[in-house]
Amino acid sequence: xxxxxxxxLRAAAEDIRAPLLAFFRFxxxxxxxxxxSVLDGAxxxxxxxxxxxxxxxxxxxxxxxxxxxxxHAPDRLALIGLGKRDxxxxxxxxxAVGHAVRQAERVRVREIGIVLDGLEAGGKSPGALAxxxxxxAVMAAWDWRDLKTTFDPPPVTVAEVRLFAVDDAQHALYQAxxxxxxxxxxxxxxxxxxxxxxxxxxxxxxxxxxxRTLADRFGMKLTVLDRADMERExxxxxxxxxxxxxxxxxxxxxxxxxxxAGKPLALIGKGVTFDSGGISIKPAERMxxxxxxxxxxxxxxxxxxxxxELGIAADVVAIVPSTENLLSGRAVKPGDVIGSLLGKTIxxxxxxxxxxxxxxxxxxxARRLEPAAMVNAATLTGAVGIALGHHAIxxxxxxxxxxxxxxxxxxxxxxxxxxxxLWDEYRAQIDSPVADLKNTGGRPAGAITAGWFLKEFAGDVxxxxxxxxxxxxxxxxxxxxRKGPTGLPTRLLIEWVRGRVQT
Numbered sequence: 001x002x003x004x005x006x007x008x009l010r011a012a013a014e015d016i017r018a019p020l021l022a023f024f025r026f027x028x029x030x031x032x033x034x035x036x037s038v039l040d041g042a043x044x045x046x047x048x049x050x051x052x053x054x055x056x057x058x059x060x061x062x063x064x065x066x067x068x069x070x071x072h073a074p075d076r077l078a079l080i081g082l083g084k085r086d087x088x089x090x091x092x093x094x095x096a097v098g099h100a101v102r103q104a105e106r107v108r109v110r111e112i113g114i115v116l117d118g119l120e121a122g123g124k125s126p127g128a129l130a131x132x133x134x135x136x137a138v139m140a141a142w143d144w145r146d147l148k149t150t151f152d153p154p155p156v157t158v159a160e161v162r163l164f165a166v167d168d169a170q171h172a173l174y175q176a177x178x179x180x181x182x183x184x185x186x187x188x189x190x191x192x193x194x195x196x197x198x199x200x201x202x203x204x205x206x207x208x209x210x211x212r213t214l215a216d217r218f219g220m221k222l223t224v225l226d227r228a229d230m231e232r233e234x235x236x237x238x239x240x241x242x243x244x245x246x247x248x249x250x251x252x253x254x255x256x257x258x259x260x261a262g263k264p265l266a267l268i269g270k271g272v273t274f275d276s277g278g279i280s281i282k283p284a285e286r287m288x289x290x291x292x293x294x295x296x297x298x299x300x301x302x303x304x305x306x307x308x309e310l311g312i313a314a315d316v317v318a319i320v321p322s323t324e325n326l327l328s329g330r331a332v333k334p335g336d337v338i339g340s341l342l343g344k345t346i347x348x349x350x351x352x353x354x355x356x357x358x359x360x361x362x363x364x365x366a367r368r369l370e371p372a373a374m375v376n377a378a379t380l381t382g383a384v385g386i387a388l389g390h391h392a393i394x395x396x397x398x399x400x401x402x403x404x405x406x407x408x409x410x411x412x413x414x415x416x417x418x419x420x421x422l423w424d425e426y427r428a429q430i431d432s433p434v435a436d437l438k439n440t441g442g443r444p445a446g447a448i449t450a451g452w453f454l455k456e457f458a459g460d461v462x463x464x465x466x467x468x469x470x471x472x473x474x475x476x477x478x479x480x481x482r483k484g485p486t487g488l489p490t491r492l493l494i495e496w497v498r499g500r501v502q503t
Contacts, residue, residue: 018113098480130177138185188487191302199274244331269300270378271322278351383446385470394467
């Protein structure tokens with residue numbers, strides 16, 4: 001699948017041309033100045049007229065399309081609202097850029113221009129805005145149709161995005177920002193490409209192959225354990241989940257190493273490529289969405305692509321435990337007691353709480369590497385959606401400073417998190433009468449008790465758990481995200497790693 005390319009052009013306002021030109025405006029703006037004033041002149045005052053008549057007020061997500069004619073007018077000018085100036089964030093710009101891409105698709109043009117003139121007054125740096133605009137454009141243009149054979153009508157996707165700079169200094173600034181933003185967008189799209197594939201294609205072996213592609217492309221070290229290797233290692237929790245499936249599990253370790261040779265950062269992603277629930281089988285309705293149960297793994301691999309492409313000077317190890325969770329005569333049963341790599345015994349009271357089992361062995365493995373910090377991402381619980389809806393990642397951990405680092409990275413990237421408590425009182429809910437712990441604490445505080453289970457295997461290493469079950473995929477399209485996988489938390493993880501190097 002081809003991706004949109006973002007380029008930076010140096011042009012005076014009167015020379016800006018594009019089949020569709022996007023201009024963004026705050027709700028509380030009264031004057032028409034700067035580049036917009038020049039464009040208004042080329043459009044014979046159409047901008048002022050639409051503002052004076054109240055047909056466009058600049059509210060968030062509001063869009064109006066104006067048509068020009070003549071040599072000095074843009075073919076189409078899309079005015080897109082950002083909402084109130086005092087509430088402006090890069091996320092608001094990402095949404096607005098998404099609207100520009102959707103407008104272009106609607107009128108079937110493959111190229112758009114973007115003007116960021118006047119947005120600095122919103123209190124954000126021009127560089128940060130250019131990063132947000134370029135990553136949003138790349139993500140908005142993503143449209144995975146690899147398995148479709150007929151189209152009526154054939155789709156039109158945006159292939160080229162031009163960001164216009166008004167002078168040489170801005171041009172240089174935008175060039176660097178766009179290179180960064182495009183990398184983030186491509187990394188998120190790589191994760192989306194993995195997540196959207198059906199379970200009969202995106203198997204554990206397929207994920208291992210995707211990791212091999214990254215390793216070969218960027219010179220990273222790759223280790224892939226098969227079932228026999230895992231048995232020798234003692235990964236009993238992961239193997240218990242895998243034993244119900246004919247498909248071979250894989251344990252994937254991808255290493256981005258630098259000359260620093262310091263303690264690595266560990267990124268761990270749940271890679272259940274299809275989750276039937278096992279013996280505790282899920283309802284048939286919407287079970288097809290369980291192909292997305294490897295979104296944590298997809299996000300981690302996407303982050304590794306971005307980290308390598310940006311050349312971030314940090315030692316980072318990605319760990320992906322991957323399997324299917326199916327039911328058969330060999331499948332683990334409710335009430336079974338299994339072991340784990342760490343040696344703890346686990347009573348399996350619900351086979352649909354399988355993600356925490358494979359992550360338990362992954363966390364124990366990561367601890368052997370003596371990492372400076374560990375972050376795991378997993379579509380772990382439906383309960384997190386009840387707690388936070390579909391707008392925030394559930395964030396838990398054992399280190400307050402690390403929790404804040406990750407939360408702040410989420411704010412900067414628009415992949416927002418909200419902390420949930422791991423108080424000692426919750427631990428009692430996963431006590432077992434026959435094992436060291438059980439794999440679910442029941443419905444109350446379900447997201448938290450799942451986090452507590454993982455905490456048992458994280459030990460004393462600074463660790464954060466991201467529950468992305470309610471945010472990894474969408475039922476409805478959003479301005480810069482289509483229906484389906486969001487790529488989250490790829491950009492958050494890249495930003496967190498980058499922030500560790502800069503501090």
